[in-house]
Amino acid sequence: MSSDKLEKGYEPHAVEKRWYDYWQKEGLFKAEDKSSNPAYSIVIPPPNVTGVLHIGHALVNTLQDILCRYHRLKGENVLWMPGTDHAGIATQNVVERKLAEEGTDRHQLGREKFIEAVWEWREKYGSAIINQLKRLGASCDWDRERFTMDEGLSLAVRKVFVQLYEEGLIYKGDYIINWCCRCHTALSDLEVEHEDLDGHLYHIRYPFADGDGHMVVATTRPETMLGDTAVAINPEDERYRDLTKASVILPLMDREIPIIKDTYVDTEFGTGALKVTPAHDPNDFDIGNRHNLDRVKVIGEDGRMTDEAGKFKDLERFECRKALVKALKSKGLLEKIEPLRHGVGHCYRCKTVVEPNLSKQWFVKVKPLAEKAIESVKTGKIRIVPDMWTKTFYDWMYNIKDWCISRQIWWGHQIPAWTCTACNQVVVAMETPAACTACQSTDLVQETDVLDTWFSSALWPFSTMGWPEKTPLLGTFYPTSVLVTGFDILFFWVARMMMMGLHFMKEVPFTDVFLHALLRDEEGQKMSKSKGNVVDPLDIIEKYGTDALRFTLAAFTAQGRDIKMSEKRVEGYRNFINKLWNAARFSLMHLDRGYDHLDNATISLPNKWILSRLTQVCQKVAEALDNYKFNDAANAAYQFVWHEFCDWYVEAAKPALYDKLGNDQKEETKKVLWFVLRDILVFLHPIAPFVTEEIWQKLPGSQGSVSKAIYPDPDSYCSSPVLDEVAEKRMSMISQIISSIRNIRGEMNISPSIELEVIIQSDNGESKSVLRQQEKLICTLARLKTLRTEAPGKKPRTAATAVVEDATVFVSLEGIIDFARESERLNKEINKVGKEMAGLTRKLNNEDFLKKAPGDVVEKVKQKHETMMEKEHKLQATLDRISRIQA
RNA sequence: GGGCGGAUAGCUCAGUUGGGAGAGCACCGGCCUUACAAGCCGGGGGUCACAGGUUCAAGCCCUGUUCCGCCUACCA
Numbered sequence: 018m019s020s021d022k023l024e025k026g027y028e029p030h031a032v033e034k035r036w037y038d039y040w041q042k043e044g045l046f047k048a049e050d051k052s053s054n055p056a057y058s059i060v061i062p063p064p065n066v067t068g069v070l071h072i073g074h075a076l077v078n079t080l081q082d083i084l085c086r087y088h089r090l091k092g093e094n095v096l097w098m099p100g101t102d103h104a105g106i107a108t109q110n111v112v113e114r115k116l117a118e119e120g121t122d123r124h125q126l127g128r129e130k131f132i133e134a135v136w137e138w139r140e141k142y143g144s145a146i147i148n149q150l151k152r153l154g155a156s157c158d159w160d161r162e163r164f165t166m167d168e169g170l171s172l173a174v175r176k177v178f179v180q181l182y183e184e185g186l187i188y189k190g191d192y193i194i195n196w197c198c199r200c201h202t203a204l205s206d207l208e209v210e211h212e213d214l215d216g217h218l219y220h221i222r223y224p225f226a227d228g229d230g231h232m233v234v235a236t237t238r239p240e241t242m243l244g245d246t247a248v249a250i251n252p253e254d255e256r257y258r259d260l261t262k263a264s265v266i267l268p269l270m271d272r273e274i275p276i277i278k279d280t281y282v283d284t285e286f287g288t289g290a291l292k293v294t295p296a297h298d299p300n301d302f303d304i305g306n307r308h309n310l311d312r313v314k315v316i317g318e319d320g321r322m323t324d325e326a327g328k329f330k331d332l333e334r335f336e337c338r339k340a341l342v343k344a345l346k347s348k349g350l351l352e353k354i355e356p357l358r359h360g361v362g363h364c365y366r367c368k369t370v371v372e373p374n375l376s377k378q379w380f381v382k383v384k385p386l387a388e389k390a391i392e393s394v395k396t397g398k399i400r401i402v403p404d405m406w407t408k409t410f411y412d413w414m415y416n417i418k419d420w421c422i423s424r425q426i427w428w429g430h431q432i433p434a435w436t437c438t439a440c441n442q443v444v445v446a447m448e449t450p451a452a453c454t455a456c457q458s459t460d461l462v463q464e465t466d467v468l469d470t471w472f473s474s475a476l477w478p479f480s481t482m483g484w485p486e487k488t489p490l491l492g493t494f495y496p497t498s499v500l501v502t503g504f505d506i507l508f509f510w511v512a513r514m515m516m517m518g519l520h521f522m523k524e525v526p527f528t529d530v531f532l533h534a535l536l537r538d539e540e541g542q543k544m545s546k547s548k549g550n551v552v553d554p555l556d557i558i559e560k561y562g563t564d565a566l567r568f569t570l571a572a573f574t575a576q577g578r579d580i581k582m583s584e585k586r587v588e589g590y591r592n593f594i595n596k597l598w599n600a601a602r603f604s605l606m607h608l609d610r611g612y613d614h615l616d617n618a619t620i621s622l623p624n625k626w627i628l629s630r631l632t633q634v635c636q637k638v639a640e641a642l643d644n645y646k647f648n649d650a651a652n653a654a655y656q657f658v659w660h661e662f663c664d665w666y667v668e669a670a671k672p673a674l675y676d677k678l679g680n681d682q683k684e685e686t687k688k689v690l691w692f693v694l695r696d697i698l699v700f701l702h703p704i705a706p707f708v709t710e711e712i713w714q715k716l717p718g719s720q721g722s723v724s725k726a727i728y729p730d731p732d733s734y735c736s737s738p739v740l741d742e743v744a745e746k747r748m749s750m751i752s753q754i755i756s757s758i759r760n761i762r763g764e765m766n767i768s769p770s771i772e773l774e775v776i777i778q779s780d781n782g783e784s785k786s787v788l789r790q791q792e793k794l795i796c797t798l799a800r801l802k803t804l805r806t807e808a809p810g811k812k813p814r815t816a817a818t819a820v821v822e823d824a825t826v827f828v829s830l831e832g833i834i835d836f837a838r839e840s841e842r843l844n845k846e847i848n849k850v851g852k853e854m855a856g857l858t859r860k861l862n863n864e865d866f867l868k869k870a871p872g873d874v875v876e877k878v879k880q881k882h883e884t885m886m887e888k889e890h891k892l893q894a895t896l897d898r899i900s901r902i903q904a
Numbered sequence: 905g906g907g908c909g910g911a912u913a914g915c916u917c918a919g920u921u922g923g924g925a926g927a928g929c930a931c932c933g934g935c936c937u938u939a940c941a942a943g944c945c946g947g948g949g950g951u952c953a954c955a956g957g958u959u960c961a962a963g964c965c966c967u968g969u970u971c972c973g974c975c976u977a978c979c980a
Contacts, residue, residue, distance in 0.1 A: 026942070211977085218980085236980060286979045293980095300978045359979085373978095405908065409975070412907065416977085504975090535974090572928085573917085578909080579973085581916065589928060592942045603939030648918070652927070667939075675938095756946090762934090763946035769935055800937080853924090860923090865960035874923055874961090881924085 023605060023715065027598035027708060029562030036710045037151060045089075045724050046156040048096030050489040057088040058096040058494035060478050061157065062502045062510070063165065065104035066139055067111050070149035072536050072544065072582060073503065075554035079570045080533060080647060081501045082155050086703040087642050088498075089156075090728040096494045098481050099150070099157035101143065103166040105429040105470040106200055106366050112138050112428070128427050128465075135428050139164075149555065154563050154706045156724070163481040165473040166430070173480035174430045174473050175447050177521060182434075182445045186382045187422075189434075189443070191312075193299040194421050196374035197364040198320030198334075202425040203378050205469060206418060207509055209362040209371050216359055218287065220352040221345060223248060223265040226273050232265060233352050235287030237359055238297075239345070240337045242267065243326045244315035247275050247293040249304055251282040254289050268350045269341070270327055277308050296375040314375050318425075334372065379423040379432060379466065386516035387414045393515065393525050401530045402645050406504055413508050420513075422469045429467030436462050475513035478526035495522060499529040499645075507532060531645045534579045552582050560584070564705035565591035571704050572651035593655055594708050597701070600663050601712040604694045607674045611695075611718010612688050617735040621682060622751070622791060623669035624689040625744035630661050631693050632731040632739045638700050639728065654701055662693065665752060672797050695719065696729035747787050750822055751795060754788075757819035758799040761828045764842050765817055765835065772802035774829040776816070778809045781823040788824070814902065818843065818895040820888045836903045843896045850889045857882040 040046060048058070059081050064074055085097045109123075112135050116122050123131040143164075150157070163170060181187040195204040219239045222231040234248055245267050250257045264275045281304055282291045295305025296314040305312060315326040322329045322337050329337045345351040362371040391414050393399045394407060401407045423432060435444045439458035444450045452459050473480070478497055482490040496518070500511060511530055518526030537543055538550040545551065557566045561584075568590040573580045617628060634657040641650035672678055673686035695716060702709040702723050713723035731739040758775060767773070775795075779785050788795070788806040796804050809825070815834045816827040830839075860866050860878050867875060 023939090025940075234980085238980085281978090283979050291980055298978080298980075300980075303978085360977085409908065412976075507975095575918065578917080583916090585929075586916080588942080592940095595942050596940065599940035599943085601939085606939075652918075656927080663940085664944090759945060760947085764933095766934075769937065769945075856924095860961080863960060866923095867960080869960045870923075878923080 023598070023602040025599075025602075027562070027595045029564065029594075029707060030559075032711045033152070033154070033563055033707045036707055037154065040156070040710075040722065040724065041159070043722065045722055046097070046158050047160065048158050048494070049094050051493055052094040054092055054094040056096070056493050056498075057085070057093040058098065058497040059085060059499055059501065060098040060481060060497055061100060062500075062506070063100045063102035063163075063474065063477065064146045064150075065107055066101040066143045066146070066164070067104055067108050068101075068146045070146055070153070070554055072552050072554050074146070074150070075153055075566065076533060076536055076570050076574070076580070077501055077503065078150055078153055078155050079567045080531070080574065082153070082706075083567075083571060083642065083647065083650075083703040084499065084501070085156050086706060086724060087639075087728070089724060090699060090702065090726060092727065094493070096161075096490075097155075097157045098161055098163070098494075099147070099155070099159060100163035100477075100481060101146065101165070102470060102474055103164065103429060105424055105426055105467060106202065108135060108138075109426050109428040110200070110366065123427065131427055152555065152558060152563065154567065156706075161481070165470065165477075169483065170473060170476070170480045171430055172447075173476050173484055174468065175433045176485050177476060177517065178433055178468070178472075179445055179447055180521075181381065186385065187379060188382065189377065189379045189423075191375060191377050192380070192421075193297070193302045193373050194376050194378050195362060195371045196318065196376065197367065197369055197371055198318070199367050199369040200364060200426070201318060203376060203421055203423060204364060204371065205421045205471075208365045210365050210368075211360040211362055213358055214361045216357055216361070218355040218357040219342065219345075220288065220355070221268065221292075222350045222352055223268060223290075223292075224350075225262045226264040226266050227262065229262075231350075232260075232262075232276075232290050233288045234290045234292040236292055237357060238338070239341050240322070240329075240334055241294040241297045241315065242292055242341070243270060243322070243329060244294045244296050244313040245274055245292045246295060246305065246310040246313055247277045247308065249277050249279045249282050249291045249293050250289060251280060251284045252278040253280070254282070254284045256284075256289055268348065269329075269344055277304075277310075279304050279307065298373055302375070312375055316372055316374060318374075320372065378421050379434075379464075379468075381420040381422055381472075383417050383420050383516065386520055387417045387512075389519045390414060390512060390515035393519060398525050399515065399528060399530060401532065403532065406507060406532050410507060410512065414512060420469075422472050423464075423466040424469055425466055427467065429470060430473060432464040432466050432468060434464040436464070438462060471509055471513060474510055475517040476521075478514055478518055479522050484521070491522075496525050497527045499531055500527040501531045501533065503535060504532040505535065529645075533574055536580045536582050538582065552584065557584065557587055561587045561591040562594060562707070564594045564708050567706075568593065568651060568655075568704055571647040572655070574647040593659060594705060596659055596663060597697070597705075598708060598712070600658070600667060601694060601698075601715075603667060604690055605712075605715060605717075607687055608691050608694075608717050611716070612691055613734065615688055615692055615735045617689075617739065618737045620685055620689065621673070622744055622747055622787070623666060623794065624686060625741050626748035627662065627666040627693055628689060628731055628735065628739045629741040629745055630657065631696055631729075634661075635696060635700055635729045635731065642703070651704055654704065658697055658701070662697065665748075666693070668798055669794055672793050678793065691716075691718070692731070692734065696731065698723055699726045699729050702726070750784065750787070750824070751791050753821045754819075754824065754826055755795055755799045757821055757826055758795075758801070758828055761817045761819060761842075762800075765830070765833075765838060767830075767833065769800060772800055774803045774831075775799070775801050776805045776807065776813055776827045776829065777824050778807055778812075778827070779824040780809050784823055812895070812898065818892070819846075820891045822884070823887075825891055836899055840896060840899055840903070843892055843899070847889060847892045847896065850885055850892065854882065854885045854889065857885065 062077060085095050089095045113123055195209045197204055216237050218235050218237055220233050220235050222233055224231040248265055262276060264273050267274050281300060293301045293304050295302045295310050296312040297316060313325050315323055316334050317323045320334050322332045324330055329340060332340060364371055401410060433445060435450055437453035437456060437458050438460045440453060440456040442453050442455035444454050450461060453461060479491060479495055482488060482495055484491060514526045554566060565587050569587045634653055637653040638650045670686050670690055673682040676683055698709045698713050710723050713719050777788055785806050792804050813827045813829055815831050816829045817839050819826040857878055861882055
């Protein structure tokens, strides 16, 4: 094959499209429902159907793709299950915004028409993110794509709801929930983001009912006082020990409310008197239950004051606060206002301040479910990687509270519950019941609320595989192998999947959980559209290619640390991809056929060496991926390909390939080059699928797609063991000698075009013989005219000197040597050696070290010390000689 | 309030049975050497946050301190 088939630089775009289409056409991502090969499965964390691919998606899906491709190379039957999430609130918001632009709203449309509009929207725009995942190279089994609102998944949701209800694990009731006045729905505790804000603590006088004096309560939300039904004090509070009054008059409302005693009240805070508003505070709600207090709801679902708020009725809640403070002031009931920084809850979707509000909602009783999830982690059935999250997981699970699952929106799974208008009986069933189970009335009204989107996501690992049917797919792929996701949804999603999986499948949903870090911008700030610091993966792909992006993401996924991302970083890996491309371009110039067997018993040193290094890097990459150490895998691959294969092997192979060492050497080297390049393509394929496929297709003798190759094991095609420490040690000496000559050239300012004459002296027979064998190689790589290897003897008069192991290298500089410069250089070298020796000497002078350290360690230090001594000695002798010549 | 993580070269970070302090980028010097200037060759640069302790030996283990970041929580 001639080189003109490969462009001079790698051009990713056409390549990416071509091979992605080819993979799909060939069905290379298809999983088999049943197979004799080991199963490996991952379910994708379903992106919001409204989403566009952001860098976080790019990361999580790159990691999954790396794993899936790697396991395919290992011959496993891989299922990567794709799909999207209906994202109730987010999607409804998007469609409502669109309706607003059209001058209408969902209420005008009505529920049915609105749902239709959402489906239309979904048909039109819902596949955007799926297509973007394809550009990322994601090797999902697309024929199996699922959507949380699909019929099958909806059936699963209903089934789960009904069963949990029947088991008493789902209940409906009046409780304080987090209410978003803008999204007009309840939120679970997790959907509330707490942020510390500067607010005020208002001290308000509540006059005693008998008209004799007052007590002072403190609150951050004075508007809730309109709904107060008691004032509470701690029975232990000294300040109120002698208090005989039984009630106060609620200011502005002129309602008499009791003074009650409850140990919940913190005597350290405020005045020690707590206003109790059972309808608008979770703690007050509990107190209210303990003391049988009325619940007066003064803030409505729209964020405006209710009829119960008296003259403040219809005021927006924060307006009401202002008006109320003013009113209190004018009546002299406001004792003081203190600044106070305190946590305020916000809606995770729209950032509106959340209102704790009394409301009738559906809940899941999670404690019993959580216990099993905890146990499965404790017993190691599920492993969380990195391990540091395990503790966080336990902390949350031990303190878990019931999960509010009903949402007052329209887009989602409508709760399968019906209320009989005749007798108020609630009927929960899979299908619309014909008649009330209690009174047989046919006048039943279905619950209008829908379920939290996470409720359906929690079923994802088995609902996507056909549950509640017992499908072959479930049999083969459940439990899945690993779940890859960000730690930010450990509670939202991961924990809930565990609970649901264990309850309904009686088996964990996955055996490993890999939690990746969060991506930030280069300053470490969270990326957000409003900050304008987002890195758009599609832009990156346009500019640098998908493989470069993937490589970057993999290389920066060190466990347990946030990833600071910037374009600059991608550039380096783009260069790497291009380097690989050019190395392949060079290789293909010399390769005309493929091979299936390598007789490696008697091959040349560079050939032995590269195979030995290859086998190690293959193992290292595999081991890293087995342990989710993506950065180790990427770096090991990078280091080997660039700095061993390209920098040394390709250069070392040139004399043979250019026919300077005879035909046997040429053929042997072609063969080794072929195997090494082929294996590189395979072990790089999971990280850089496109460029490896492109090269693979041009590699003579390759078959099919690289994604169907077998993960490399050089021992499998070599006649003798590949790992060769002797060859590595010898090659190391050769490369050090070459580097030392290059160093002299650089430091002495000798033009690369001048070919040097070198004499190497050594009293080690083996070294001499190796050096003589590799004479041609050294001459080529160090650009030498002549190289003589001899026993120590007469030193050349005008030469620069380097010491490598047992060899002394003399670079003849007849006529061009600058003695001052050489002295300086030698001094620097001696200094370096001296520093290194100091530490070694200190150890060897320490009796305790010699006595207590393990023998092999002592031996190593001794040997190193000796080598260093000798090196210093030789360098010093040279320096002395030069000084004499100079003088 | 509780918990977790981080502090290593100018920058971003690797560094798990404690025994050689590393990479990428940036920087300096030299090169268009027939795969690659998206490149090649050479080079400089670090009391591993601070203070103690364990050990023959500590970036790594223990204790404390300072500074950052995150998660979590019902102090109104």
